Amino acid sequence: MMEFSFVNPTKIIFGQGQIATIQQEIPSSAKVMIIYGGGSIKQNGIYQQVVDALSEHQVVEFSGIEPNPSYETAMRAVAQIKEHNIDYLLAVGGGSVIDGTKFIAAAAKFDGKPWDILAKAAEVTDALPIGVVLTLPATGSESNSYSVVSKLDSNDKLPFFSEKVQPKFAVLDAQVTKTLPERQLANGIVDAFVHVMEQYLTFDHGAKVQDRFAEGLLHTLIEEGPRVFAEPDNMEVRENLMWSATMALNGLIGAGVPQDWSTHMLGHEITALYGLDHAQTLAIVLPRMMHAMRQQKEAKLLQYAERIWGISEQDNNIAIDLAIEKTVAFFHSVNMPTRFSDYQLGEEIVDAIVEQLERHGMVALGENQQVTLDISREVLKASL
């Protein structure tokens, strides 16, 4: 195991009816900006629950955070924060709203050009405190320090990281997922699944607890994913999915182990160029990345085949092929396509994406920097 330091200071408040508790979690003297997306929270009752809970707080609202939160929109929020002297941000939404809020929190306190936080990894030394009411279990952003923000005018989609933007608390009430469209549910399941895979499917490093926990999340997502469509009223299923998605990217399963993230890097470029949902890109890339890196990842692919899918095939190559097939079948079982052609995208995308990867310096990805541009090209071609 590698050395690591791990702490997750976000207080998780889990369960039905827990949105009301934000009243106690946000200091009563705080001037709060409620940040959300396109307004679906006004139709499904979540907005009302939040407003009711904050009836004794001073509140302003900012809506319009996009599915891939943009720098431009975030900077409009920053202007309003300064105008209204806001000192607490409440993100009500999924990963995009939370990621956007993290950037807003950092930019509002940043000396200099906030774009440098993304473009130059400028250090974030201060940020407004953030609370979260999660509406879409998927990214894990509700209890980690990561954020991905896009710049509309240049097709850049760039990550930043700072413990200053880790949420103080996150309310996880699975009831809020009952009004989600099936596409968003599927996105969340696939996103969480691939988050686990990026931290798990590397090489054999002997860190057994991390492996077992990762496998536990994969099992849960595989068991509960299809059930959420078959049994939409089963709240237990929704709670298990919600908790899995949070645990998939809160630092725990990745502590002290190598991590891959090459599938994500390719995925980000696909979204930036063609607008596919984040999870849609992951479901396209992952199976072919598994195939392309099958030699380097052989030990872990065999462990995945056996422990997750019960594949006891003696021939290693056949076992790995079966495991990849099962992974694709799992994505299909939650109604998630796995090829570019499902989105009417053809061969022309390959050069364009490879060019973007090169432009962003993504020329040696993965746990051992072995995913070269040639391998990325091979993965993209195989995914058509």
Next chain:
Amino acid sequence: MMEFSFVNPTKIIFGQGQIATIQQEIPSSAKVMIIYGGGSIKQNGIYQQVVDALSEHQVVEFSGIEPNPSYETAMRAVAQIKEHNIDYLLAVGGGSVIDGTKFIAAAAKFDGKPWDILAKAAEVTDALPIGVVLTLPATGSESNSYSVVSKLDSNDKLPFFSEKVQPKFAVLDAQVTKTLPERQLANGIVDAFVHVMEQYLTFDHGAKVQDRFAEGLLHTLIEEGPRVFAEPDNMEVRENLMWSATMALNGLIGAGVPQDWSTHMLGHEITALYGLDHAQTLAIVLPRMMHAMRQQKEAKLLQYAERIWGISEQDNNIAIDLAIEKTVAFFHSVNMPTRFSDYQLGEEIVDAIVEQLERHGMVALGENQQVTLDISREVLKASL
């Protein structure tokens, strides 16, 4: 899943050579009391590493915390804290030293009789900050808010809980375990295993992530436990055991699920009366508690049998018997006895322990308060 709120604010600093980092973790202006046990840390080099790391801090020492930390000793530390104006406690040891330090931290700031914290569950509203250098992976006390303290003059062994005594940081360097006697290693493995079982082996509640994580810890302890004796120089094995023990009782696997703890309650009384090590008592009680509660716990016992031991026996009773046998065999595989007779204790203990349980109000234990004094008696008799 039940509602829950979960956060673990202890910063884990994991890896070889990490003791030196305490220099940065403890404020440089702090006046530190280093608290330890019987002095083994002076022979094995840990003491020197701690002293070197704190060479620029003001430091006093307090040694002599017992294997079951006593109220009496703790109160002597409190007197010295007041005398020297100590404002930071560094526990260097295993669960006993950490538990003792937690009580000291609370007692030093308590208005009134500190014994009331244990005897009357008096609220702890303030405590000195605590850091930990863990020397014995076992109890999980390094990253939780629990403590158990004994009163020598009355044979009472009583728990308390307060988030005020949760350690700020805990250094987990598995190298420190290389000089541990085999008995203490075995104690740690069994203690962690039973901690998991107390939170796992209840009834079917549908919280799948918590179940899978618990099972992951059980698998790891079962795989790595015997190896630490067979391959004492294998640092990977020691690291896996250390991380398992911490994860077994840091709030995570118990969040939102029912918990048992009846085995612990019986175990505490056995230690108080007969001085057996904590883990020794657990290994005696658990298998017969599993047997006594087999009807109430049937669904979970079958899940345990299948997922942990691969038992696919059709007859439920046979499957459960086999799973209990496997559990006993696992304890034996780490050289841990499982009967009172292994400690030259006979029938006379039954009445004495039941009387203690009654005196402490332990008359309806377990996740459904179904472990009556009669069942406790039955468990004790079956454990002779």
